[in-house]
Amino acid sequence: MAETKYDKYIIEYDPSRYPNERRPVMARMESSVMEGSHFYLIHWMMPNVAASFADRPMGGHPPHIHRDVELLFHIGTNPDDPMDLGSEVEIYLGPELERHVFNRTCCIYIPPNFIHGPWRPLNTTRPWIFIEVNQGGEHTEKSYRQLLPKEVRENTNWAMWPDEGYDGPD
Amino acid sequence: MAYRINEKECLKCGLCVTECPEGAIVVDDKVTEPDGLVLFTTRIDQDKCTEFGTCQSHEWWCPAKAIEKV
Numbered sequence: 001m002a003e004t005k006y007d008k009y010i011i012e013y014d015p016s017r018y019p020n021e022r023r024p025v026m027a028r029m030e031s032s033v034m035e036g037s038h039f040y041l042i043h044w045m046m047p048n049v050a051a052s053f054a055d056r057p058m059g060g061h062p063p064h065i066h067r068d069v070e071l072l073f074h075i076g077t078n079p080d081d082p083m084d085l086g087s088e089v090e091i092y093l094g095p096e097l098e099r100h101v102f103n104r105t106c107c108i109y110i111p112p113n114f115i116h117g118p119w120r121p122l123n124t125t126r127p128w129i130f131i132e133v134n135q136g137g138e139h140t141e142k143s144y145r146q147l148l149p150k151e152v153r154e155n156t157n158w159a160m161w162p163d164e165g166y167d168g169p170d
Numbered sequence: 171m172a173y174r175i176n177e178k179e180c181l182k183c184g185l186c187v188t189e190c191p192e193g194a195i196v197v198d199d200k201v202t203e204p205d206g207l208v209l210f211t212t213r214i215d216q217d218k219c220t221e222f223g224t225c226q227s228h229e230w231w232c233p234a235k236a237i238e239k240v
Contacts, residue, residue, distance in 0.1 A: 065233050095181065095234045113185070113230040144233065145207055146181055153205055169187035169197050169210055 009034075023049075026129075031137030038068075039134035050087060050121035058152045060120030062161055063092065063144040068136030070110035072119075074102075075129040086126030091119045097147055115144055140165030171221060172240055173214050179236035184210035186232055190225060194218035 024044040029037045078084040083105045186195045199211035
């Protein structure tokens with residue numbers, strides 16, 4: 001196809017940019033893809049993902065913060081009931097690790113530096129769509145593994161959850 | 171009036187040390203856990219603190235809400 005003036009604004013996900021990505025990603029935008037863009041990540045959540053978390057209490061994405069506001073959209077795909085998420089999802093909020101479980105289409109608002117996680121789907125009966133928005137150009141993250149029970153910390157592969165965009169004091 | 175770090179609430183993440191615009195929060199001790207996590211014991215240097223209140227300017231400046239006015 002001949003290149004046109006505005007081709008550059010039609011952007012398809014390029015998996016070669018993210019060799020460590022394990023999720024079925026449909027789209028990812030950030031300032032390194034298009035200058036001025038905030039961070040967006042959209043991927044499917046399949047029933048087998050929930051199954052992989054089922055026997056891991058407090059497993060999933062460990063407690064962490066971001067520098068910018070984050071929006072976590074959980075979007076169901078039931079055409080007869082768009083508010084039916086088709087899944088039961090668990091998330092812990094705040095340094096107190098306040099536990100929440102929900103099964104409806106929703107958006108979770110995460111203020112800057114607000115501790116959230118672990119996050120995990122407990123069960124999934126229908127594939128649904130997860131949309132993560134960070135209101136900054138690049139993804140930032142800092143883990144708070146000190147909040148987790150010892151056995152969970154020991155059984156977590158921390159290489160999967162590197163800190164990004166936060167410098168330590170030393 | 172002064173600001174201080176509530177040690178019972180502090181998660182020892184060290185974020186305040188890098189975020190304080192006055193450089194008024196300092197590391198007193200540093201411990202590395204077996205899994206590599208580094209924990210920082212910090213305090214507010216009252217000689218450097220301007221009491222401008224940046225550390226309380228938004229709800230989650232400190233993720234543990236461990237900085238308090240006394």
